[in-house]
Amino acid sequence: MTMFEAAMAGVLVTMFLALVRAVAGPTVPDRILAANMFGTKTVLLIAVLGFLTERPEWLDLAVVYALVNFVGTIAVAKYARFGNLASDDRKVG
């Protein structure tokens, strides 16, 4: 077992645990948090997989995935708080 396979196993276990929380809920922020964590672990998985297959070019995909994951989390958190993505009215302080 190479070190990259072992690291992938660890990251996959973490992704599974995040999925358990995403399915269990119980509140919406719990699910967003679990999805955000799942996305971060996907970045790691892509990076490790690039080294495992000896194609480090996959790191470009990891960079892009980190960016999309961040923007997505902010957008869903804003939608959960304000009810739409355009306004900056405060529902609660």
Next chain:
Amino acid sequence: MPPLDIVSWVVLMAGCFFCIVGGIGIVRLPDFYTRTHAASITDTMGAGLVLLGLMLQADGEWLVISKLVFVALFLFVTSPTSGHALVKAAFAEGVRHDDGEGGS
């Protein structure tokens, strides 16, 4: 086994350890705000150590190392930002911490 490989093994496994601890935390901890803490561990120590372990295996290719540094820096900036936004959204939505007296 070259010493660099041993260091890389140790760092990668430490990163996986922190990832799995955070994963257990996000399943086991009692309410949303404590689960945020568990998720933050995987984003700082977990991701940081795994990316550091990969940097040690890059054979000194500066392009690969700089991409890994970029991913790590980006995660270190965005993870607290999204965590902060998420907690504020949860608080505004009315999620409260579990003080052990029932209620969410």
